[in-house]
Structure formats: C-alpha cells, structure tokens
Amino acid sequence: MYKILLVDDEILEIEALKIMLEKFKDQVTIVGEAKNGREAIELNSKLKPDIIFMDVKMPGIDGIKASKIIKNQNEDIVIIVLTAYDDFDLIHEALTLGVKDYILKPVKCDNLLNALSVQINNLKINNNRIKMKELLLMDKIISQDKNEAEILLNSIIESYIIASNEDIDYFRHKIKLILEKMMKISSKFRFKHNRLLNEEEYLHKLNSLESIQSISAYINSLLVSIFEEILESDTETKKNDIEKLKCSNKIIEPALKYIEENYREQILLEEVASISNISLYYFSKLFKKEMGMNFTTYVTKYKIEKAKKMLKNTDIPIVNIASELGYYECGYFTKVFKKIEGITPTEYRNNN
Known part of the structure; x- marks a missing residue:
C-alpha cells in the first residue's frame, strides 16, 4: 500500500x-x-x-x-x-x-486518478530497480566480482538513505534484509579461515548501532569480510569435483549459448548454473577455469561488445542502448562501459 x-x-x-x-x-x-x-x-x-x-x-x-x-x-x-x-x-x-x-x-476525478495511476506505476518501477540491484549484488558476490559488488551495495544504501528520510528503524530494517541475504550467499562458499560471525551475531551488532552512517559502514564491512574469506578460501576441491572440472567444455557450452541468446536480459549466475545442472560454486569455478575470467566479467564484456557495435553503426540513443542490453539504469551502464573501455559511450560514439 x-x-x-x-x-x-x-x-x-x-x-x-x-x-x-x-x-x-x-x-x-x-x-x-x-x-x-x-x-x-x-x-x-x-x-x-x-x-x-x-x-x-x-x-x-x-x-x-x-x-x-x-x-x-x-x-x-x-x-x-x-x-x-x-x-x-x-x-x-x-x-x-x-x-x-x-x-x-x-x-476532476479522471484527471486525479490518471495522475495517481502514472505515479504508482513509477513507484513500482523504482522499487523493482532496487530489488534488481539487490539480486545483482548477490550475483556479484557469488561470481566474486568485488568491484561491481561494492558499487551496487553503495547504490542500494544511497537509495535506502533517501527513502528512509532519516528514519533509522526503516533504514535498519532494509539493511537487515540485505545482511541476511549476504550471509546466506556466503554460506555457499567453503571458507578455509571462516572468520565471519554467525548471522545472529551480525544482527545483534546491527541492532546496537545508533546512526544511519554506522549501519552503512557496518554492512560495507561485512561485504569486505566476505571477499577476504573468498580470496583466502581453500581452492582445492574434492576428487569428484576435479572430475567435474575435467569435463568443463561440455558443461559450459549451454551457458555460452544462453548468454548469446539472452544478452538483452539480466543474466544471473544462478539461472545459468541451473541450466548447466551444476551448483553455483562449481559452475563459477568451472567457468573461470575455462574462459580465463569470472562469469559476470564475461557477460559484461559480451554486452559491451554489443554496445560498441550499436554505438558505432546506429544513432540509437545511449539510454535506449542501455535498456536494450538489460541495464536497469543508463548511469550504471555508462560506469560499466567506461570501466572496460576507458571512455564513456558518448566519447566512443564520437570517436567512431
């Protein structure tokens, strides 16, 4: 409501x-x-x-x-x-x-109801954007993309700071939901040095914080801790997992085809791993071993190559190109493009 x-x-x-x-x-x-x-x-x-x-x-x-x-x-x-x-x-x-x-x-009743209908639809779109950001954040953690995860988390925090209007209880509740999802995702990894607290301890600490700034810093520190554990985790796998690595070609072929056919959408590691009939953890390992980069980096580069062709060969507005490639915000697309190419989409179009 x-x-x-x-x-x-x-x-x-x-x-x-x-x-x-x-x-x-x-x-x-x-x-x-x-x-x-x-x-x-x-x-x-x-x-x-x-x-x-x-x-x-x-x-x-x-x-x-x-x-x-x-x-x-x-x-x-x-x-x-x-x-x-x-x-x-x-x-x-x-x-x-x-x-x-x-x-x-x-x-007039019609004018009021029409205006209200438009704004409710816009609110729904904005809420869906935040939910998509949260979904992508979890995907970046799974695929071990630290930079993208940090960008997304800070974007989510900014959205909830604005929405909270300085209501710390509202903000704490939203961050609590993110914390629970992050802890659930981190449980998918086999950490060699598991220095993470359990979920109850993190929630207890979260509830003790008395400012929006301290809560923001705390959830950021959790993300850092998760990636530190991922980097130090044991890279050895069990014998049956090694067998899976040996047949990686056949396993990732459907994934590559899926990316090729669905690059216009948000492509999540979880759904592609499901297509390959393998767990998230092992699919991520397999993909990086076979392709020389993690899953999200491959998908991003694939999308950016498509973007470059459109920028070079068409006059489609950049905001439409971003939407065509499944990016929820043009500003985010521009950041990703510049990170890979070193220049903005506009500069790339002008140069070509």
Whole structure:
C-alpha cells in the first residue's frame, strides 16, 4: 500500500479528494491531512508518505515553498500540486523543484486518478530497480566480482538513505534484509579461515548501532569480510569435483549459448548454473577455469561488445542502448562501459 498525504486549506477540497481516492483503496491509504505548508512539512517527517497532493495557494508557507523543503528532505517523494490558477510560470516553478505532476482545480476525478495511476506505476518501477540491484549484488558476490559488488551495495544504501528520510528503524530494517541475504550467499562458499560471525551475531551488532552512517559502514564491512574469506578460501576441491572440472567444455557450452541468446536480459549466475545442472560454486569455478575470467566479467564484456557495435553503426540513443542490453539504469551502464573501455559511450560514439 502506498501512503498518501493530502494538503489543502479548504476542508471541502480534502473531502472531495478522499472520495475520489476511494477508487484506489486497494493500492493507497490516506495517512494524514494538512491545511498549510508548515503542517505538511511536519506530517511528512512524521508519517513518511509516498505521495503528497499539495495545494499551491495556502496561508503561511504555500505549496511551492513546502514542496521545496520536502523535496530537499526526500528527493524521491512524489508530489502532485493542485492549482486553481492556470499559471504556467507557477507550474514551471513547481516542476523545476521536482514536483511530478499538476492538476488544475476544481479537480476532476479522471484527471486525479490518471495522475495517481502514472505515479504508482513509477513507484513500482523504482522499487523493482532496487530489488534488481539487490539480486545483482548477490550475483556479484557469488561470481566474486568485488568491484561491481561494492558499487551496487553503495547504490542500494544511497537509495535506502533517501527513502528512509532519516528514519533509522526503516533504514535498519532494509539493511537487515540485505545482511541476511549476504550471509546466506556466503554460506555457499567453503571458507578455509571462516572468520565471519554467525548471522545472529551480525544482527545483534546491527541492532546496537545508533546512526544511519554506522549501519552503512557496518554492512560495507561485512561485504569486505566476505571477499577476504573468498580470496583466502581453500581452492582445492574434492576428487569428484576435479572430475567435474575435467569435463568443463561440455558443461559450459549451454551457458555460452544462453548468454548469446539472452544478452538483452539480466543474466544471473544462478539461472545459468541451473541450466548447466551444476551448483553455483562449481559452475563459477568451472567457468573461470575455462574462459580465463569470472562469469559476470564475461557477460559484461559480451554486452559491451554489443554496445560498441550499436554505438558505432546506429544513432540509437545511449539510454535506449542501455535498456536494450538489460541495464536497469543508463548511469550504471555508462560506469560499466567506461570501466572496460576507458571512455564513456558518448566519447566512443564520437570517436567512431
């Protein structure tokens, strides 16, 4: 359920909005009402809504000033302004602040519901992006890609810092879920020197931390510890595992074909290992032995080669190329491209 805050100095307008929003009662809940900008700012900090319907003209702090303050606190919050004035300068100012949409008053039900539907879809897309980042983080740990894992973890932390709006309990809960997943993934490795604490000890420590900064540092330290253990883990395998290594050609052939046919999607180590009918741990070992690089590096380089061809031979916008290759954000695609090629996609296109 998405939380909504209604802000308008006219009681009848608030009541009308509540009636209209009944049609979305299975997706949203109204958590508060404010009659001016000051109350809106206070309730935003207290209730942490996902969406605010904000009247522009109110006594005291008006909707524009309140929107600016609230967006500074949480840039991801969705604000839809309501205005009785068809004033495009005012609308432009609101949109410049990061307001997502505007509705002219008197508010028509269809206009409100259409605007709300668009913003709910955008929120779902953003939530899915974070979930995909978490999924990719676990994949990078399994495939032992430390640099990519660190980039993804910090990106996830930044997303949750913004979403938390300084609510440490919310932030702690989100990091706790990531910690549990990381511990589960680390259990797939046979560590030679297992210096990692057990999950309960990590959770106990996490619960004792009293700031968002210390929690962020703590989850980063766990990632570092996991990779230290991976690097020092025993590389010897049991006799039956050595037999698997001997027949690596046949095992990874389906994986290479799968990458070739599905490079436009997010390709995860777990699903490819499943296709090869081998455990994650041994597939990762086999792939690196046979191809001379880990799985995620191979997939990334394969995608970047496809990107280079598109950059060189077409005028497709870079954001579309990123999407075509299964990258959830154009900025992330640009970072990956530059890491491999030494220049940005734009520079590569200009040079070629």
